[in-house]
Amino acid sequence: MTPRPVLVALLLIPVLGLIRVESGCASGTGSQRFSSQARVGGAGPATNANHTFSNEKGWVVSLERANITLGPVYLNVIEPLSDSSASLFDFFVRPAWAHGEGHLDAGRIVGEVLSQVTFDALSNEPVPFPAPGTITQEQVRTAEIWFYPEPGVAADTTKIDTVALDVAGVATRAGDSVRFRGQIVLNDDWIADQTDGQRGNQSITGIRKVRGVPTSFFPTSGGQLELRVDVTRLFRGADFASLEHSPTDKDGTKILVQKQSTTQNRDQVMTNLYQGLHETTGTYSVVWGAP
16 A cells, blocks of 8 residues: 655754745846645656666666655756766766756745655655745746755754655566665765865755756746656666675565665665766656646
């Protein structure tokens, strides 16, 4: 049975107040500002059956669970970057590319949905955000998808247990079958070690943002924001043969490893999930539509 979507309370994070929506008067355009509903769902077929697909490594993946927790969401007037997805999986983690901090100007935020929601990415039935968004009637060109901690936890807190992605399924290739499960928590496990004497370009808030997601619409009063997430994109370069020495449940299910230690390295599948979650082109679709 598909788990019921869990709607989490409105985020009340002080830092969010630093980038509030610009009203028509503030921007000098005279644009109308209004409230709107927002919702999010999976990008697959209109069914809750398992998602089965082939990836670039020749594995046929059947997903049995894919729950995502995201929010808040911002809408920006800045133009998107050129598509970088072709090179995204060539490296372990490319923080500057993945998070866009060094490539995107701040732009100008004209819309925001200041709440957080958990939804089933295997279902295309959209789930509403628990609080309406606010938007100014200006052309929107990019979206910013943020994966912040649960409400009441500061945005820069590194030790959290808020699960951004919870997946499980089976992958098969040439007679091999690998059952797997895993969870991504966007904490300081993902901050790469820096070379001694050099300053890093990552921050804990940076790894929780996906900036520059391409879109193009002019919002009108009475419409609503709709976000879709294609969870299959997260498995594009996943090689399940790399899980041979990973921890295993009693039933043989391989456990995807995020936290690195002296005895265990982060596995290749988990790395691909993280990279896919931060991919600006392909993973997300953001549109404006009728209510």
